Amino acid sequence: MTERDDVPGRFRVRVVAEAIDRFAEGGYEATTVDEIAAAAGISRRTFFRQFRSKEDVIFADHEQLLDEVKQYLAMGHQDPWAAICDAARLVFTHFRESRDLSLRRYRVVQLVPALRDRELVTVHSYERIFIDYLREARPDEGVLKIVGYAAAVTACHNYLLRAMIRGDADATVEALDVALADLRTTYGVAPGSGTDQEVVVAKFPAGTPADVIADAVRRQLGSDGR
């Protein structure tokens, strides 16, 4: 199969994988674009048509994911608080599905301070997108609530993402769902949570036994005792 016949996305993935393997074996600084191109069986020129630099190869996934996240959010959502959690889930799932490659990339990045910094900056772009989206979707909401919520969603996602990549068996997509649902409850933006359920009003006939009242109150407060 020639380069021209190849699917562009799959072609990029192959170059990314080759580049990361070369970085892992020979070191990031020492590996040249020519070596990456040779390993991927492409010309230097073809490499530079797809990536601006050696560094860009490392973060190619994020460029693509940031676009996907923007597109997802632009679709419009009834619950924007949940929508950014779903967008974070999309990123998590992507790296979960290519976990082996993600781990090799992670190890390369950890060894090079400049790459660690670039990763931090890249990751911050997600938070920026979440904030812009929420401010547009909820123009009447206090901006500091949005800023804090978006930061917390991003930080929790990143924590679990890194744990998953490093091989923590508890850092599953289900764990992410639970963490982000907890966060929506904390911020009072989960359906059925928030201020509308913080108060229980109860009325009983005088003389109702304490146990009966306690049971009724327990039911109203929900089975989790909150």
Place this chain on the structure above:
Amino acid sequence: MTERDDVPGRFRVRVVAEAIDRFAEGGYEATTVDEIAAAAGISRRTFFRQFRSKEDVIFADHEQLLDEVKQYLAMGHQDPWAAICDAARLVFTHFRESRDLSLRRYRVVQLVPALRDRELVTVHSYERIFIDYLREARPDEGVLKIVGYAAAVTACHNYLLRAMIRGDADATVEALDVALADLRTTYGVAPGSGTDQEVVVAKFPAGTPADVIADAVRRQLGSDGR
């Protein structure tokens, strides 16, 4: 007064101020260390004894503040959730007190992508310190709650800090205090907030008029109606 007689901290502040003025006038890239040294009336060698690079001059305040924040947290605090808010306040107050210089620095940073990135990375160090401190101070607390809370505190602080520097009259230290107190309430870690006050239990003689009950409930729920 000779350089040797000068107070080291004040000496650094003077060089930082001169450097930022030179960057603002001549552009960051075009300004050389020699020009900064000449403007500050020091030798190139003295400059490099205080700063590793031109870039370091811009972020000298953060280096110092990160140390102050670490020292403050290391003092030990009864309420670690509030302690990181106080640490954030310390950073805010520092830049508030040198607002003119902060604004000139902000303008220089905004024009140079590499400086914006470096600022993001520097700012992330505060979040990292907050997380490490909270994990040590509250080892039994869920790590995702800590991660989300620290990210939210940092993000809200940064938002108000940037607003203050840009001249937003509402972005005061009092506004920061309110925002961070709200955040502690959201996370259920404010003294007197959290699950222990989410439930109001009331008992009235049968036949008590609805208005009397409503007033009593209102008092229990607090004057802010929560």
